[in-house]
Amino acid sequence: MSKVKYFYDPDTLSYRKIEPKKSRKYRNIGLFLLGSALFGFLVVMLLMNTNLINTPKELSLQRELRNYELQFELLDKKMEQVEQVLANVEERDNNIYRLYFEANPIPEEQRKAGFGGINRYKSLEGFNNSEMIMATTQRLDIIQKQLVVQSKSLDEITKLAKEKEKLLASIPAIQPVSNEDLTRMASGYGWRSDPFTKARKMHWGMDFTAPKGTPIYASGDGKITRADNKSSGYGKHIRIDHGYGYLTLYAHLSNYNVKVGQKVERGDLIGFVGSTGRSQAPHLHYEVFKDGKRINPINFYYGSLSTEEFANMLKYAQQENQSLD
The missing domain is CATH 2.70.70.10 (Glucose Permease (Domain IIA))
Known part of the structure; x- marks a missing residue:
C-alpha cells in the first residue's frame, strides 16, 4: 500500500492530504512496467547463456553431442587396434614374406607417406570439435592408404609364392630311375x-x-x-x-x-x-x-x-x- 503524504495548510492551520496527479500515477506505473520488462529480459538472456536452464531441444543436442564424443573415443581405440595389427602384418611382410621370396622390402616412407598439397580437411574447420574430427579423419585416411599398399604387397607376394611353387616343382629334384x-x-x-x-x-x-x-x-x-x-x-x-x-x-x-x-x-x-x-x-x-x-x-x-x-x-x-x- 502506497504511503499517504500530507502538507501543512497555514490558512486552515491544519494538515491536508496531498492528492497525486493522475498523469504522474500513470507515469510511475509505466516506468515500473518498463523496468520490470527490462529486468525480466536481462534475466532471460542471462539464463539462456548459462547452463542453469536449457530447452528440451538443447538438452537433446547436448546428449547427442556427448554420444558423438563417446563414439569418437571408441573409434579412436579401434583405430589403435587396427594400427597395431597392420604394423604386425607390415613387419611380417618385410621381414618374412618378402625376405623368403627375395623381394625388396617396401620402404617405411612409402607405407606411411602423408597427404601433401591442398588442405583436404578444410571443410571440417569451424566446428566445436574440429581438431578431433580432423585428426580422426586424417588417421583413417592414413590407415586406408597403408591398407592399399599392404594389399598390393600381398598380391605381389601371392604371385611370387605361385612362381616359387612353380620353380620348386620344375627343378629336377628326383632320381630318374627308382x-x-x-x-x-x-x-x-x-x-x-x-x-x-x-x-x-x-x-x-x-x-x-x-x-x-x-x-x-x-x-x-x-x-x-x-x-x-x-x-x-x-x-x-x-x-x-x-x-x-x-x-x-x-x-x-x-x-x-x-x-x-x-x-x-x-x-x-x-x-x-x-x-x-x-x-x-x-x-x-x-x-x-x-x-x-x-x-x-x-x-x-x-x-x-x-x-x-x-x-x-x-x-x-x-x-x-x-x-x-
Missing part, C-alpha cells in the same frame, strides 16, 4: 675311362644300370623338347625343358612314353631303359643343364633319396671307374 629298379649306380659325373677307347675323358652325366625296359621318370615338371635318336652317341633319348634355365637329358632308351611338345610333371613315366646309341650295356645316361651348361646331377636328388642313400650314391659317383657310354 632305387628298387637299379642294379647299381655305374658311373658318376667327372673324368672316367671310355668303355670303347679306354681313354680318360669327361663324363657329363650319371649312368644308372638297370634291366632293359625299366621305367624312367621325369625328374621335374616341364615340356618335352626332343624325343628322337638324332643326337650322336645318345641313341634314343628325351630332353625336357623345365624352365628357369633347367634342362634334363635321358639317353640310351629302348622306347618312349611321351612325344615332343607334351607337358609332364615330376614322377611321370617318360620312357624305358635300353642300350641304344653308343652304349656298352642297358643303362640310363642322365644329364642336367643349367643355363646351357652341364652340371653335376648328384646335387638334384634331395626329393627322392634318404640321407643314407644319398651318401652311398655320392661314394660310388666319386669313383673314377669306367663309364657305360
Whole structure:
C-alpha cells in the first residue's frame, strides 16, 4: 500500500492530504512496467547463456553431442587396434614374406607417406570439435592408404609364392630311375675311362644300370623338347625343358612314353631303359643343364633319396671307374 503524504495548510492551520496527479500515477506505473520488462529480459538472456536452464531441444543436442564424443573415443581405440595389427602384418611382410621370396622390402616412407598439397580437411574447420574430427579423419585416411599398399604387397607376394611353387616343382629334384629298379649306380659325373677307347675323358652325366625296359621318370615338371635318336652317341633319348634355365637329358632308351611338345610333371613315366646309341650295356645316361651348361646331377636328388642313400650314391659317383657310354 502506497504511503499517504500530507502538507501543512497555514490558512486552515491544519494538515491536508496531498492528492497525486493522475498523469504522474500513470507515469510511475509505466516506468515500473518498463523496468520490470527490462529486468525480466536481462534475466532471460542471462539464463539462456548459462547452463542453469536449457530447452528440451538443447538438452537433446547436448546428449547427442556427448554420444558423438563417446563414439569418437571408441573409434579412436579401434583405430589403435587396427594400427597395431597392420604394423604386425607390415613387419611380417618385410621381414618374412618378402625376405623368403627375395623381394625388396617396401620402404617405411612409402607405407606411411602423408597427404601433401591442398588442405583436404578444410571443410571440417569451424566446428566445436574440429581438431578431433580432423585428426580422426586424417588417421583413417592414413590407415586406408597403408591398407592399399599392404594389399598390393600381398598380391605381389601371392604371385611370387605361385612362381616359387612353380620353380620348386620344375627343378629336377628326383632320381630318374627308382632305387628298387637299379642294379647299381655305374658311373658318376667327372673324368672316367671310355668303355670303347679306354681313354680318360669327361663324363657329363650319371649312368644308372638297370634291366632293359625299366621305367624312367621325369625328374621335374616341364615340356618335352626332343624325343628322337638324332643326337650322336645318345641313341634314343628325351630332353625336357623345365624352365628357369633347367634342362634334363635321358639317353640310351629302348622306347618312349611321351612325344615332343607334351607337358609332364615330376614322377611321370617318360620312357624305358635300353642300350641304344653308343652304349656298352642297358643303362640310363642322365644329364642336367643349367643355363646351357652341364652340371653335376648328384646335387638334384634331395626329393627322392634318404640321407643314407644319398651318401652311398655320392661314394660310388666319386669313383673314377669306367663309364657305360
